Amino acid sequence: MKNFELDNFEKIELLLKSKSFDELSEAEREFVYKSISREEYENLFYFYQNINQAKTYTSIEPKMEIKSALDKQFENFKSSNSFFSRKLSIFKVAAVAAACFVLGFGISSIDNIAKDKPENLTDSIIHDTVQVIKYIQLPKQEFFAKVNVSNKPLSLDFPALPKNYYHEKDAILLASQTMKIYNSIKIKHYR
Amino acid sequence: MAFFGKNYKKLSDEELMSLLIEREKQAFDELYIRYSKQMLNYFYRMLYFDKERAEDMLHDLFLKIIEKPYLFNTEKKFSTWIYTVAGNMLKNEFRDVQIHGNHEKAYGNEQETRIENEQKVDSKLFLASLNKELDKFDSELKQIFVLRYFDEMSIKEIAEIANCPEGTVKSRLFYMNKKLSVSLAAFR
Structure with a gap:
């Protein structure tokens, strides 16, 4: 099919639906001749006429029974329809189920990981350190009696506290400072 | 005018x-009011004027719309969509007929009794x-x-339904019309 015919298809069709060849003006005939001959035009003209006529005589009306059946099915479907089946397809339901499963699995994994995460590790180190510092602040004999080790002096590099000074708050502060040192060492190590 | 509810007649298909x-x-x-008649006639013409089969198809089409309305993308044109569903x-249907027998066997025998108006013999023969x-x-x-x-x-709507370029629709129609008008020239 030539480009001209493609571009003017609807224009030619409009002429074919409304005018016989004899009713065309000179300009319209010139226009038609660029695509089809007179004989082709006349064949097409009667063809279109017959289609229009046939279309009128073959039109049918839907029976009431179809609508009644559909109404019943609509009500049945509506009443049996749950929240999920109403709007969600089977694929969407499957996707939501899969998402819930993954989320549940993820939460349990996160919980497990949390036991080993740095914050928890830090807390436990601080706690342990506080216990050690408490013992440091105890009189030497008492400390050694508690830990039940040999009578060696402790060589821990904690900042010195006033003699016999004991306060849990200060011990925690001291432990935090220790943790800072610990973390900076750890960061350097991982770099 | 609807004071206490929506005026459905004024709403778009979408x-x-x-x-x-x-x-x-x-x-x-x-x-249903807007589309049942035109869809029934579409099936009727496509199914060799088998009225009963066309009615079954119309029922099945609207049942699909009841059961799976979410398959329609409300941003698209409904009229195109419904014809696409009907086309599928x-x-x-044609695939089943091809498997189980030819079109003439499936629909052709009933064709003669479909058009009841005796005065329209020419149209009947033409169809x-x-x-x-x-x-x-x-x-x-x-x-x-x-x-x-x-x-x-x-042409644009047909191109969307048939899933092909507008130029293809035009060239196919032009080619078919030329052939058909020659083979049916006896009805001039």
Whole structure:
């Protein structure tokens, strides 16, 4: 099919639906001749006429029974329809189920990981350190009696506290400072 | 005028479909009023004037709309979508007929009794011949032809339904019309 015919298809069709060849003006005939001959035009003209006529005589009306059946099915479907089946397809339901499963699995994994995460590790180190510092602040004999080790002096590099000074708050502060040192060492190590 | 509710007649097809997704019965009723006749006649012409089969197809089409309204994308045109769904149903129907027997066996015998008006013998004969001629083309070409000349759709709409460029629709119609007008020239 030539480009001209493609571009003017609807224009030619409009002429074919409304005018016989004899009713065309000179300009319209010139226009038609660029695509089809007179004989082709006349064949097409009667063809279109017959289609229009046939279309009128073959039109049918839907029976009431179809609508009644559909109404019943609509009500049945509506009443049996749950929240999920109403709007969600089977694929969407499957996707939501899969998402819930993954989320549940993820939460349990996160919980497990949390036991080993740095914050928890830090807390436990601080706690342990506080216990050690408490013992440091105890009189030497008492400390050694508690830990039940040999009578060696402790060589821990904690900042010195006033003699016999004991306060849990200060011990925690001291432990935090220790943790800072610990973390900076750890960061350097991982770099 | 509806004071206490929506005026469904004034809503677009697409708005009605959105309401149907929300299970509003009146939205379905309005869509049925708008499309049942034209879809029935589309099936009727495509199925060799088998009225009963066309009615079954119409029922199945609207049942699909009841059961799966969410398959419609409300941003698209409903009229194009419904013809696409109907076209797919027809493809399946033709496939079944091809498997289980030819078209003439399935639908052709009933053709004679379909058109009741005796005064329209010419039209009846013309349609019978047109159908025979259309049978020589594949079902996609027949669909394009019926959509254009019986359902009066635009080239753009047909292109969307048939899933091909507008130029292809035009060239197919031009080619078919030229052939058909020659083979049916006896009805001049």
